[in-house]
Amino acid sequence: MTILASSPLRAHSIGEIALFARAEFEKRIEDARSAMTRYRLDAIVLTSEANIEYLAGFETQFAWNTPSRPWYFVVPRAGSPIAIIPEIGETNWLLTSWCQNIVTWPSPRPHDEGISILTQHLGQVGRSYGRIGFEIGPESRIGMPVSDVFRLQAAIGGEMVDCTLLMAELRVLKSAAEISRIRHICQIAGQTFDDLPSFVNVGDSEREICRKFAADLLLKGADKAPYTSIGSGQGGYDSIIMGPTNRRVAVGDVLMLDTGARYGGYFCDFDRNFSFGRPTDEVLRVNEALWLATEAGIQAARPGRTAADVFTAQATVLSRYGFDIGNVGRFGHGLGKVLTEPPSNAPSDKTVLKPGMVLTIEPSASFGDGRIMAHEEDLVITEDAADLLTPRADREIVVIA
Amino acid sequence: MTILASSPLRAHSIGEIALFARAEFEKRIEDARSAMTRYRLDAIVLTSEANIEYLAGFETQFAWNTPSRPWYFVVPRAGSPIAIIPEIGETNWLLTSWCQNIVTWPSPRPHDEGISILTQHLGQVGRSYGRIGFEIGPESRIGMPVSDVFRLQAAIGGEMVDCTLLMAELRVLKSAAEISRIRHICQIAGQTFDDLPSFVNVGDSEREICRKFAADLLLKGADKAPYTSIGSGQGGYDSIIMGPTNRRVAVGDVLMLDTGARYGGYFCDFDRNFSFGRPTDEVLRVNEALWLATEAGIQAARPGRTAADVFTAQATVLSRYGFDIGNVGRFGHGLGKVLTEPPSNAPSDKTVLKPGMVLTIEPSASFGDGRIMAHEEDLVITEDAADLLTPRADREIVVIA
Incomplete structure (x- = not known):
């Protein structure tokens, strides 16, 4: 495993949050x-x-x-x-x-x-x-x-x-102190995602990438990185929940990393996508649809709306692009002390959203011959528009040259 | 968090073991x-x-x-x-x-x-x-x-x-392929323990030490490091199972790290002790008793003997030194796909040892005013003398100057 001299693994931790009163x-x-x-x-x-x-x-x-x-x-x-x-x-x-x-x-x-x-x-x-x-x-x-x-x-x-x-x-209703912990771990993981192109290389195996990714999360201040799922493949991947395999990433691959990292007993849960070399038109189109579906999910995440409404807002964008809803069963969920908590952003979940609820917005689209891609962000419901806890993903997929 | 230029965090992974047939x-x-x-x-x-x-x-x-x-x-x-x-x-x-x-x-x-x-x-x-x-x-x-x-x-x-x-x-009876995975993760953790003095410094908090320790395990090839307990204190610590606190290590401290790290679905589980500066005579004496108790446990871990015999062999050495048995309830346990598996090296566990069983040998001694120290190694029972899976700890406690 090669780690560059400019490796983020030398980065400093971003400090500690106060204990609960x-x-x-x-x-x-x-x-x-x-x-x-x-x-x-x-x-x-x-x-x-x-x-x-x-x-x-x-x-x-x-x-x-x-x-x-x-x-x-x-x-x-x-x-x-x-x-x-x-x-x-x-x-x-x-x-x-x-x-x-x-x-x-x-x-x-x-x-x-x-x-x-x-x-x-x-x-x-x-x-x-x-x-x-x-x-x-x-x-x-x-x-x-x-x-x-x-x-x-x-x-x-x-x-x-x-x-x-x-x-x-x-x-389900998080206090200000709980939200600050979730925001803290979201920011840590956001920095790791930002730095990822500097420590992941063509030829790395998925296992190596996951280890470097988790190590970087820890060195930036995560207490634990229990969930680091990864998908890679030419023009898309085939699972959004799998652990790492020995597959080595190659030019033409799309790489997705999803992290449930933990700080002070609270999780973040979001992913990012990367393209090794120039993405195909199909990848660009799926990525655009997912980014817009996430936008719609964020917009729908307001008090008085339901978890089902948040699903529908995302599904509507994806259908407009002609994508299958896939087999995930929901487009996001509650988040906190556990990686997945109620409610489910799914058609059958009529939970009414209230300020203090923390949700993931997680649209996924199936396409081609068994491929899938997903986007994910974390937010907290407020009196007004949702407050994003993750640094919002760029609209364009990040290219690793 | 300061990481030295010669940091082991730049070390290379030590390779992958073959999949199960x-x-x-x-x-x-x-x-x-x-x-x-x-x-x-x-x-x-x-x-x-x-x-x-x-x-x-x-x-x-x-x-x-x-x-x-x-x-x-x-x-x-x-x-x-x-x-x-x-x-x-x-x-x-x-x-x-x-x-x-x-x-x-x-x-x-x-x-x-x-x-x-x-x-x-x-x-x-x-x-x-x-x-x-x-x-x-x-x-x-x-x-x-x-x-x-x-x-x-x-x-x-x-x-x-x-x-x-x-x-x-x-x-409980491990195959050769399973044992090679446990040995592999034991070797990885052994290297991390060897390198630890180069990346842990006086003034580091227990939390920072645990994060660097876990990151190093991952970069050396562990899949996960779910269990990284730590104890530190002047002339001994007060718990062998606690997660990290914000306490900063100081000269005169004894530091203990215990790791349940995982490779290919199998755990190691062992600890090491370090002294910041010159250890006290009391620490030297406890350390010597624990090292000899571990030796006795390793010697007793043979086919035909029981898990209780492995306890007694360790307890006998500790009593000779006048140490309380403490509140741990056992001196080691089975190890494999879970951090702790049957049997328990405890007086009531009459499980007869057989070749292929993997055990931890884990004596602990209570002393002074609520202090405790523990040693731990992992081994596999063979037809003859046990085969140590961990690199055996030095008899002298490692001093971090």
């Missing part, structure tokens, strides 16, 4: 409790990275990289929240979370990974509704073994219902 | 079917990254970074395996998996994310036992919403039982 977490907990009343829940039991970090402020890489030990954060509708966590995590929890109320168990302990403690605490929660919320609904991944879910279900003496939608409802 | 997957499927007979299962339904990748060869970043869409790989005890996946993943699946038998649905489709297709296919599976395996057991995280597990449970007309243990049993 205590008041930010107090408001989140208060909002969660109001929502629990509305959803008729006595408590919620959180097990996933995004939801625990959102309400407790607990920051760790460990818990989410090893499935050996589960981690529980219980927020009752009334009374103190409590963390029920493996003993190994005590220091990490106390140093990063506002919640200092914790119980631990020595883990790994396969026959009882916190379940008896959790059952006992849920037994002490005040019962108004006889319902406890767990992350079991749409787009959820619970952070514990399902066999333990079954055991808890039998033990807690109440109804186990979903709290994924409740949490999504809280998380 | 078709025969490797045929053997895995054959072994899975034998295990299904032993466990009395008519089929297994896989949803997690490690297990789908292991049996189907499907490689993707997308599926595991967004929870919007679940992915299913069904292996019946008799008959053809089938992938039931979102339409957006068709190209990615067909280009990376040996299994070309797929069914797709247009996703996101919140009211039916593949569940009706999955139910239908499971209805057609030959029934000998009336039991279907799902990833619900110890240390599992299922890759689908639990509400869909409940729906399936009601629909499939048979017992839903665990297949996590079955899959762990298959995966």
Whole structure:
């Protein structure tokens, strides 16, 4: 792998954003409790990275990289929240979370990974509704073994219902502090995309390009670059979600990189396209249609409109150019602590947009013999026109000579 | 962030390992079917990254970074395996998996994310036992919403039982091709640790160090560096699992970096300690005890001995030095497609070691006022003495002047 002397890999990080204020977490907990009343829940039991970090402020890489030990954060509708966590995590929890109320168990302990403690605490929660919320609904991944879910279900003496939608409802409206983190990581990735022509060369493999791309994101200040998908091919690529292959880029290729990079627990998610040498007329036409579709999506992203409207605005431009809608199923989605969050910019999603929602605008067009191209930008809904969080892509595709 | 002119960030990648042969997957499927007979299962339904990748060869970043869409790989005890996946993943699946038998649905489709297709296919599976395996057991995280597990449970007309243990049993014995990938990523990380003194400086924050460390891993050929924990402090640190903080390293600090980096779907997991300036006598003594405990663990890691024996060998050395066992709960664990896999080197784990098992040897010692230090190496059990996959740490702690 060759890195040029003028490599952006020597670039300086662009600084750190302030930590969340205590008041930010107090408001989140208060909002969660109001929502629990509305959803008729006595408590919620959180097990996933995004939801625990959102309400407790607990920051760790460990818990989410090893499935050996589960981690529980219980927020009752009334009374103190409590963390029920493996003993190994005590220091990490106390140093990063506002919640200092914790119980631990020595883990790994396969026959009882916190379940008896959790059952006992849920037994002490005040019962108004006889319902406890767990992350079991749409787009959820619970952070514990399902066999333990079954055991808890039998033990807690109440109804186990979903709290994924409740949490999504809280998380969909971003605070100013959250938006500044998303904007920060969008700016970092924007700089990496700007510098990319200086460190990617004809002959590089997709794998090499992804590694240099991710390394540059880190050196510019991203905490992590978990998602770096890439597509390359003559006059277009054939997938917008694939990981890197050993294919080497050549003159005549279109290259697309899409990044879900992370800063302070928040993601950016956008892509850029590059042409190695002069693009074909077909590529120019697809690129123009996608750029205009993105413009239309940005224009449509206003309070009172729906996620479906944002889809339709993009689809209308693409149909005018005669392009197939493709198999992606949507033209963008919510974005925040997870790379993809509700809503979906899709015909069936009638979510009404409100100030503070962060969306990707992501039109894709299928053409030719199984080829596809996509554009993507991130924005936040405001009272008026959307506020773009990503530096807007040039209208003309960037050419790497 | 300052990067020296002689920075290892300009280093060249150390090449690529060959793809798995078709025969490797045929053997895995054959072994899975034998295990299904032993466990009395008519089929297994896989949803997690490690297990789908292991049996189907499907490689993707997308599926595991967004929870919007679940992915299913069904292996019946008799008959053809089938992938039931979102339409957006068709190209990615067909280009990376040996299994070309797929069914797709247009996703996101919140009211039916593949569940009706999955139910239908499971209805057609030959029934000998009336039991279907799902990833619900110890240390599992299922890759689908639990509400869909409940729906399936009601629909499939048979017992839903665990297949996590079955899959762990298959995966615990690594093939030569798997071991070469783990060795490869261990060597990459070893080079990064060797070069670390040239790119880490007094005054760097833990966050900056982690970013440079991860970037260097990528540029040397790691695919991903999802886990980069760090500890720093005067004469020792206070956690071996924490993510980076804004703390800046100073003369008199001990710095520990632990990496779960990934190549070709396999992890390394080991750490190194560094002293900024001359280490204290206490640090030297802890370091010596940990190095000797690791030696003892390596010596004990032989076929016929148990994971508990590997724990005891390490603990015996540490007790001789008068150190507390600490709150980690084990002194190493299995390693492979996941950062931590069974077995646990813990008193209660009587797993008998066999050639092909890959283990970490990871003693940790608590001392002073809440301080801890840890060492870690990775090895593979052979017919005779264990084969070290990591370049063995120097006996003396590395000093950064």
